[in-house]
Amino acid sequence: xxxxxxxxxxxxxxxxxxxxxxxxxxxxxxxxxxxxxxxxxxxxxxxxxxxxxxxxxxxxxxxxxxxxxxxxxxxxxxxxxxxxxxxxxxxxxxxxxxxxxxxxxxxxxxxxxxxxxxxxxxxxxxxxxxxxxxxxxxxxxxxxxxxxxxxxxxxxxxxxxxxxxxxxxxxxxxxxxxxxxxxxxxxxxxxxxxxxxxxxxxxxxxxxxxxxxxxxxxxxxxxxxxxxxxxxxxxxxxxxxxxxxxxxxxxxxxxxxxxxxxxxxxxxxxxxxxxxxxxxxxxxxxxxxxxxxxxxxxxxxxxxxxxxxxxxxxxxxxx
Amino acid sequence: xxxxxxxxxxxxxxxxxxxxxxxxxxxxxxxxxxxxxxxxxxxxxxxxxxxxxxxxxxxxxxxxxxxxxxxxxxxxxxxxxxxxxxxxxxxxxxxxxxxxxxxxxxxxxxxxxxxxxxxxxxxxxxxxxxxxxxxxxxxxxxxxxxxxxxxxxxxxxxxxxxxxxxxxxxxxxxxxxxxxxxxxxxxxxxxxxxxxxxxxxxxxxxxxxxxxxxxxxxxxxxxxxxxxxxxxxxxxxxxxxxxxxxxxxxxxxxxxxxxxxxxxxxxxxxxxxxxxxxxxxxxxxxxxxxxxxxxxxxxxxxxxxxxxxxxxxxxxxxxxxxxxxxxxxxxxxxxxxxxxxxxxxxxxxxxxxxxxxxxxxxxxxxxxxxxxxxxxxxxxxxxxxxxxxxxxxxxxxxxxxxxxxxxxxxxxxxxxxxxxxxxxxxxxxxxxxxxxxxxxxxxxxxxxxxxxxxxxxxxxxxxxxxxxxxxxxxxxxxxxxxxxxxxxxxxxxxxxxxxxxxxxxxxxxxxxxxxxxxxxxxxxxxxxxxxxxxxxxxxxxxxxxxxxxxxxxxxxxxxxxxxxxxxxxxxxxxxxxxxxxxxxxxxxxxxxxxxxxxxxxxxxxxxxxxxxxxxxxxxxxxxxxxxxxxxxxxxxxxxxxxxxxxxxxx
Numbered sequence: 019x020x021x022x023x024x025x026x027x028x029x030x031x032x033x034x035x036x037x038x039x040x041x042x043x044x045x046x047x048x049x050x051x052x053x054x055x056x057x058x059x060x061x062x063x064x065x066x067x068x069x070x071x072x073x074x075x076x077x078x079x080x081x082x083x084x085x086x087x088x089x090x091x092x093x094x095x096x097x098x099x100x101x102x103x104x105x106x107x108x109x110x111x112x113x114x115x116x117x118x119x120x121x122x123x124x125x126x127x128x129x130x131x132x133x134x135x136x137x138x139x140x141x142x143x144x145x146x147x148x149x150x151x152x153x154x155x156x157x158x159x160x161x162x163x164x165x166x167x168x169x170x171x172x173x174x175x176x177x178x179x180x181x182x183x184x185x186x187x188x189x190x191x192x193x194x195x196x197x198x199x200x201x202x203x204x205x206x207x208x209x210x211x212x213x214x215x216x217x218x219x220x221x222x223x224x225x226x227x228x229x230x231x232x233x234x235x236x237x238x239x240x241x242x243x244x245x246x247x248x249x250x251x252x253x254x255x256x257x258x259x260x261x262x263x264x265x266x267x268x269x270x271x272x273x274x275x276x277x278x279x280x281x282x283x284x285x286x287x288x289x290x291x292x293x294x295x296x297x298x299x300x301x302x303x304x305x306x307x308x309x310x311x312x313x314x315x316x317x318x319x320x321x322x323x324x325x326x327x328x329x330x331x332x333x334x335x336x337x
Numbered sequence: 338x339x340x341x342x343x344x345x346x347x348x349x350x351x352x353x354x355x356x357x358x359x360x361x362x363x364x365x366x367x368x369x370x371x372x373x374x375x376x377x378x379x380x381x382x383x384x385x386x387x388x389x390x391x392x393x394x395x396x397x398x399x400x401x402x403x404x405x406x407x408x409x410x411x412x413x414x415x416x417x418x419x420x421x422x423x424x425x426x427x428x429x430x431x432x433x434x435x436x437x438x439x440x441x442x443x444x445x446x447x448x449x450x451x452x453x454x455x456x457x458x459x460x461x462x463x464x465x466x467x468x469x470x471x472x473x474x475x476x477x478x479x480x481x482x483x484x485x486x487x488x489x490x491x492x493x494x495x496x497x498x499x500x501x502x503x504x505x506x507x508x509x510x511x512x513x514x515x516x517x518x519x520x521x522x523x524x525x526x527x528x529x530x531x532x533x534x535x536x537x538x539x540x541x542x543x544x545x546x547x548x549x550x551x552x553x554x555x556x557x558x559x560x561x562x563x564x565x566x567x568x569x570x571x572x573x574x575x576x577x578x579x580x581x582x583x584x585x586x587x588x589x590x591x592x593x594x595x596x597x598x599x600x601x602x603x604x605x606x607x608x609x610x611x612x613x614x615x616x617x618x619x620x621x622x623x624x625x626x627x628x629x630x631x632x633x634x635x636x637x638x639x640x641x642x643x644x645x646x647x648x649x650x651x652x653x654x655x656x657x658x659x660x661x662x663x664x665x666x667x668x669x670x671x672x673x674x675x676x677x678x679x680x681x682x683x684x685x686x687x688x689x690x691x692x693x694x695x696x697x698x699x700x701x702x703x704x705x706x707x708x709x710x711x712x713x714x715x716x717x718x719x720x721x722x723x724x725x726x727x728x729x730x731x732x733x734x735x736x737x738x739x740x741x742x743x744x745x746x747x748x749x750x751x752x753x754x755x756x757x758x759x760x761x762x763x764x765x766x767x768x769x770x771x772x773x774x775x776x777x778x779x780x781x782x783x784x785x786x787x788x789x790x791x792x793x794x795x796x797x798x799x800x801x802x803x804x805x806x807x808x809x810x811x812x813x814x815x816x817x818x819x820x821x822x823x824x825x826x827x828x829x830x831x832x833x834x835x836x837x838x839x840x841x842x843x844x845x846x847x848x849x850x851x852x853x854x855x856x857x858x859x860x861x862x863x864x865x866x867x868x869x870x871x872x873x874x875x876x877x878x879x880x881x882x883x884x885x886x887x888x889x890x891x892x893x894x895x896x897x898x899x900x901x902x903x904x905x906x907x908x909x910x911x912x913x914x915x916x917x918x919x920x921x922x923x924x925x926x927x928x929x930x931x932x933x934x935x936x937x938x939x940x941x942x943x944x945x946x947x948x949x950x951x952x953x954x955x956x957x958x959x960x961x962x963x964x965x966x967x968x969x970x971x972x973x974x975x976x977x978x979x980x981x982x983x984x985x986x987x
Binding site: 071074075076077078079080081082083085087089093094096097098100101104115118119120122123126127129130133136137140141142143144145146148149151152153155156158159160162163166167170173174179236237240241244245309310313320323324327328331332 | 694695697698708712715716717718719723726727730731733734742745746749750752753756757759760761763764766767770771772775776777850851852855856859860861863864867868871874875876878879880881882883884885892894896897898902903905906907909910
């Protein structure tokens with residue numbers, strides 16, 4: 019694109035840091051939209067940051083008999099997701115590390131982060147935390163294949179498996195491939211399930227029997243909980259940005275010029291807002307399903323993702 | 338000559354333990370020597386790069402029968418794989434078998450070196466006699482190790498099942514060799530050879546539907562033996578399949594050979610992983626997981642054959658790379674996990690997951706090594722299993738859709754099943770590690786568990802280091818394997834990649850790939866940064882307190898998740914694929930209890946009817962056996978008469 023690699027690298031770094039820093043803002047925004055749509059008055063947009071600092075200065079209470087794994091896991095969780103923040107784009111068409119971590123690795127990193135958290139939940143020895151872990155794992159096992167198939171389909175359409183290349187080809191050719199429609203539906207399911215959203219999970223519940231993700235981190239407090247909350251916000255942000263990159267990348271800057279970057283930023287913010295509005299609306303309109311209905315939803319998602327790939331192969335791949 | 342002397346050393350070790358009296362000093366020195374023998378085997382495999390062959394006559398045999406061994410690139414790779422696990426096992430068993438009785442130790446010190454010798458001979462055999470002899474020796478020696486605790490009836494049954502299926506396999510392999518040697522090969526005979534080979538080797542590998550011995554025999558054997566059986570012995574079948582399909586019968590290879598391997602492999606993967614998720618016995622869980630991994634290797638081998646036939650040589654090359662690489666990493670992490678199980682068994686005497694818990698406090702070394710093994714088994718980035726899965730998934734992606742659309746369509750379904758299996762493998766490891774090592778001790782006697790001895794720690798650490806090494810710096814392994822593959826066919830010519838990147842060939846325009854070291858560095862840097870920032874702003878101290886008791890005042894360790902409960906969701910959604918026997922308590926029971934037994938469907942669908950039909954035929958024909966000598970003499974006279982008439986008439 020340009021020879022000015024230093025300039026590009028600075029932008030890439032800036033982009034990654036921006037994802038990490040703005041993640042709680044996104045969550046605040048979602049909560050605000052959700053409150054409004056439910057006819058409640060909302061907390062401040064920056065409430066997640068306030069909660070973060072509140073948790074940070076509190077002394078964490080750690081249960082007896084927990085090992086190093088319990089205290090180490092939150093750091094690892096956030097670190098994995100922070101590494102992913104440098105892969106997804108905000109204003110440039112790719113993140114800085116996107117050439118080195120292709121989509122299979124992205125799925126792998128998500129899985130690694132999740133499994134470490136699950137093990138930490140099992141480490142407590144609380145019946146409740148392991149219950150959450152088992153439910154989370156149950157859903158994750160069905161989500162991971164769908165995510166991988168969706169990403170493989172995108173890779174098939176654009177002939178390469180790195181995120182940067184996928185979005186580049188999509189931007190340049192403005193592809194509307196029929197296989198994409200199925201992948202889009204499947205990805206929406208993944209996005210909701212993976213981030214503990216309706217109809218799979220209720221992220222703000224405090225009813226023990228319905229919790230999934232929140233039950234898992236029940237024993238965490240203080241700075242550890244602060245980190246996990248930040249990590250969850252980061253995960254939602256990364257998924258939303260992935261959604262934008264994979265399905266609606268138009269507007270992202272492919273050249274390093276000021277107005278292209280600015281346009282990219284503005285378009286991403288607009289798209290994020292749109293997605294958040296849809297998400298808030300969906301969350302307000304839907305009820306949470308029973309745990310054993312979840313495999314049905316995800317089974318449908320798996321078949322949609324598979325159909326997407328088959329359709330792509332049948333109709334032939336474009337350049 | 339080096340290889341000969343290697344074989345002789347192992348033979349000598351086995352014989353020495355057999356001949357010498359069963360005393361502690363003798364057995365200890367046997368074990369010490371076997372450590373050195375393992376080290377020598379490792380050095381031989383790593384440094385001895387000449388491809389050469391030897392033969393040696395044994396005067397007692399007829400002239401045309403002699404033993405011959407060779408050491409080409411493929412043999413060398415598999416010997417290296419053998420030596421990695423053997424080193425760990427020989428160090429581990431130094432302390433593991435100490436608490437067995439002297440008689441038992443003597444049996445093990447006799448059978449174990451013979452078992453290793455037999456596998457070494459299988460990998461290096463260069464004529465039919467050597468291969469078949471070694472194959473049978475391997476089966477028999479491992480049989481003695483499996484039925485080691487033979488006082489238990491279920492173990493004798495397991496051993497018998499193993500012996501039966503292994504000999505069914507032997508029949509297939511022996512007839513395949515017979516056909517290979519005696520005919521001028523045509524396409525028809527090559528096809529029938531492959532069918533026999535597939536029968537024979539799938540019995541040894543534990544591929545569906547001949548896998549039923551695997552979950553019975555592995556738990557029965559002592560842990561170091563299970564480590565060898567699962568880590569290496571299953572790979573002898575993969576070795577044999579590669580030899581037949583890519584060395585001896587390459588000119589006659591057919592695409593449907595690959596398809597049959599893919600179907601069997603996929604079935605093994607799916608059944609293996611579902612049953613692994615449902616087990617409560619640690620070693621059964623690992624045995625089913627071995628079945629899954631062998632299934633994965635078989636699918637890759639099937640892909641290699643199909644793609645070779647479809648002239649997509651580059652992809653076929655990568656598929657073979659996956660076969661070898663995953664064989665290597667599976668043998669390392671599965672040995673590691675079986676040995677960790679052995680350590681747990683040694684320390685607690687308990688094999689049931691539901692009675693363990695909290696071992697990460699008691700056995701920090703073992704748990705750290707087991708964690709590495711688990712994460713490798715789940716195929717997570719930074720660990721060894723991921724590399725082969727990465728390459729495997731990219732094969733699907735790079736297929737040429739215009740040439741063989743039917744296969745491309747089929748492979749979309751295959752990839753969907755495979756990724757489902759990979760995700761379920763993650764569930765299996767969380768269950769294994771989470772229930773055994775984490776949480777609180779579920780039984781009171783676990784508080785007496787003592788940490789593992791230094792021998793055990795060293796052997797576990799040795800395997801863990803290899804597992805990490807393959808995961809973090811895979812290129813040297815891939816380059817070595819690529820030189821091996823170049824010897825198979827001139828079509829296998831992947832370009833050399835850059836040292837730190839796991840890259841996909843033929844994509845010069847976009848220099849993409851996977852840098853495990855970069856990932857490690859970025860995660861490490863992120864952790865350090867977060868840690869420093871948190872230190873800067875947060876309270877440094879922590880406060881220890883008791884668990885939140887969900888509103889109850891008393892939380893006992895027995896209230897934790899059980900291993901049955903943990904896999905309950907899968908028991909429900911995969912109910913169609915498994916067979917569960919539930920015993921529910923009745924309202925009037927004074928001592929009510931609940932039990933659920935998970936069994937494989939294949940027993941009720943295939944093996945039980947088979948057994949019943951055999952018994953039915955036996956019942957019909959048993960009147961022939963009257964048990965009186967007069968009757969048998971009559972039979973003999975009648976047979977003689979019939980034969981005489983036959984001779985005269987002809």
